[in-house]
Amino acid sequence: MVWGAIATWRMAHEGVVEALRLLEKNGTSGDVTENLIKTVEDYPYYKSVGYGGLPNSEGILEMDAAYMDGDTFKIGAVAGITDVKNPISVARKLSEDKFNSFRVGDGATKYSIIEGFERKNMLTKRAHKIWEKRLEEIRENNLNPYDGHDTVGAVTLDQEGSMTVGTSSSGLFMKKPGRVGDSPLSGSGFYVDSEIGGAAATGLGEDLMKGCLSYEIVRLMGEGETPQAACDKAVYSFHDKLSKRYGKAGAFSLIAMNNKGEWGVATNVEFTFSVGNSKEPPQIFIANKGKNHTTDIQPISQEWLSAYEKRIKAPIE
Amino acid sequence: MVWGAIATWRMAHEGVVEALRLLEKNGTSGDVTENLIKTVEDYPYYKSVGYGGLPNSEGILEMDAAYMDGDTFKIGAVAGITDVKNPISVARKLSEDKFNSFRVGDGATKYSIIEGFERKNMLTKRAHKIWEKRLEEIRENNLNPYDGHDTVGAVTLDQEGSMTVGTSSSGLFMKKPGRVGDSPLSGSGFYVDSEIGGAAATGLGEDLMKGCLSYEIVRLMGEGETPQAACDKAVYSFHDKLSKRYGKAGAFSLIAMNNKGEWGVATNVEFTFSVGNSKEPPQIFIANKGKNHTTDIQPISQEWLSAYEKRIKAPIE
Structure with missing residues (x-):
């Protein structure tokens, strides 16, 4: 019996640890993915997902999320939803x-109210303060306002061989109202087929949707590529193509797991992730683009983790 | 020098005729695609696109549209936009x-206002009447309300070898507020790469986004498949897979054109489309699923056209 879970960014680690505990006890992939994403949504110091997420240019926190079932291809997704505690749970329910x-928008929020999902003012004082500070910086320095777009994306495999994927994001910081990235978009933000494997993305959504990389990685795994080879092939060839044709490729990082619990990642920027399976305990890694379309993956250092912890909790002046 | 245009449904024919005239006079693919889609959006008797489109379950006409440039992969898209005359033009502008x-939603509408796009009450008396009648039918007969989702999708190739794709739709009739289909979703509703070709979809968006068929068709053409072979391979294998795994496949139809102006379509339902290129004059065809993963394509009959004309203009009781 094999099982496994992989998720984007260091912020997903506690969720991955819990996911593996649940998978070992025969939890279903759907429940485990939802639970993993909720852990990240609920944590106030992660400023790109759920509670504590950063608001849009008007100061409103709009969230995107999606859920896909790799057995049936059922998909549920929301974009621009507001004041709901767990967007991933709304997305999962919609997949039915x-x-x-x-x-999207008010229609998504309305659905979550009618269906009885927990309402919550998702904008923390801290996030509001960061937003105010950013507004000032933009005014003073004539800065490009867009920065930070760390989606949590997770792929899990349970002991029955079922796979699911989930994503959740408050989107690009300072985005315009109603802006949607890749997170709720099938093929771009996520894709999963339990007979093959799953993939999820994080990065500049506007560029990710130009490449449909999550779909492409699953497709390559379906042709027999390992998750790592599939990620390397899809991500770096698209990075090169986009750089040539569009002039520039934004930051993006992809994770993948196949139905044997094997995993891979590829990225064009420094990227942390957490992964574990029936053989390997959950662990945080740091990935960077390597030479010749490969990915350099290293265990995270204690120094990095301490600096991260300090950074996310630093007082906002 | 080759050029060509293909678009979904009989409703696109007048736009395709004009598109070919413009392409012959060296019009750019971007302008031609936008113009083609606008022709359909503007015509009041097409009840699934733009002006005259059918409203959602609350009686509000919400529209989706997208535009993609195959030279640069630039994408612009809107979903749930209201009261703007030409959603495709908003999408094209966003692609910059x-x-x-x-x-999406209010954010999309707000953008169109700020950018000065023409406002228009897009809900015609006729569409409102059809909506009222449908509400009554649903009440009386306990019907499944969802029906009709004919997106206009168009792919064009200009004399410089540039390709673009556009889509526009008022979505599923009686959809819930904020419901989004495949039309604005890259890879599902559309995809184009000028070095290969382009594709667009129409049908049940909820199922189309399970398969990323537009991306898959372009990818297959990139491997050397003809547009027809690419459509047949992608569409029918996905139809079979979805039927097996999800239990049922909704209606969907795909069109494609490669960068030589060759074209193809595949569909699991009766499907009309219009196509022409530098060698073939614009013509309406009717397609049906054939045997062994092939598509049966016939020129449209005068009888069919007359009945269609009568049907779309029939008085609403």
Whole structure:
């Protein structure tokens, strides 16, 4: 029996640890993925997902999330949803519907209210303070306002061989109202087929949707590539193509796991992630683009972790 | 020098005729695609796109549109936008932005206002009447309300070898507020690479986004498949897979054109489309699923056209 879980960014680690504990006890991939993403959504110091996430240019926190079931291809997604505690749970619930399974804006929020999902003012004082400070910086220094777009994306495999993927994000910091990135978009932000494997993305959504990389990675795994080879092939060839054709490639990072619990990642920027399976205990790694379309992956250092902890909790002046 | 245009449904024919005229006079693919889609958006008797489109379950007409440039992979998209005359033009304008290029709901509408796009009450008396009648039918007969989702999707190739794709739709009739289909979603509703070709979809968006068929068709053409072979391979294998794994496949139809102006379509439902290129004059065809993963394509009959004309203009009781 094999199982496994992989998720984007150091912020997902506690969720991955818990996911592996649940998978070992025969938890279902759907429950485990939802639970993993909720852990990240609930934590106030992660400023790009759920509670504590950063608001848009008007000061409103709009969130995107998606859920996909690799057995049936059921997809549920929300974009621009507001004041709901766990967008991932709304997305998962929507995946049960044959119609209207992707809802945006007020329609998404309305659905979550009617269905009884927990309401919560998701904008923390801290996030509001960061937003105010940023507004000032932009005014003073004539800065490009867009920065930070760390989606949590997770792929899990359970002991029955079922796989699911989930994503959740408050999107690009200082985004315009109603801006949607790749996170709720099938093929770009996520894709999973339990007979093959799954993938999820984080990075500049506007560029990720130009490449459909999550779909492409799953497809390559379906042709027999390992998750690592599939990630390397898809991500670096697209990075090169986009650089040539569009002039520049934004930051993006992809994670993948196949239905044997093997995993891979590729990235064009420094990227942390957490992964574990029935053989390997959960661990945080740091990845960078290597030479010749490969990825350099190293265990995270204690120094990095301490600096991170300090950074995310630093007082906002 | 070769050029060509292909678009979904009989409703696109007048736009395709004009597109070919413009392409012959060296019009750019971007202008031609936008113009083609606008022709469909502007015509009041097409009830699934733009002016005259059918409203959602609350009686509000919400529209989706997207535009992609195959030279640069630039994408612009809107979903759930209201009261703007030409959603495709808003999408095209958004494709020029590096950030915030996919906008939904009020944020999308707000953008169109700020950018000075023409406002228009897009809900015609006729569409409102059809909506009222449908509400009554649903009440009386306990019907599944969802029906009709005919997106206009178009791919064009200009004499310089540039390709673009555009889509526009008022979405599933009686959809819930904020429901989004495949039309604004890259890879599912559309995809184009000028070095290969382009594809666009129409049908049940909830199922189309399970398969990323537009991306897959372009990818297969990139491996050397003809547009027809690429459509057949992608669409029918996905139809079979979805039927097996999800239990049922909704209606969907895909069109494609490569960078030589060759074209193809595949569909699991009766499907009309219009196509022409530098060698073939614009013509309407009717396609059906054939045997062994092939597509049966016939020129449209005069009888069919007359019945269609009568149907779309029939009085609403």
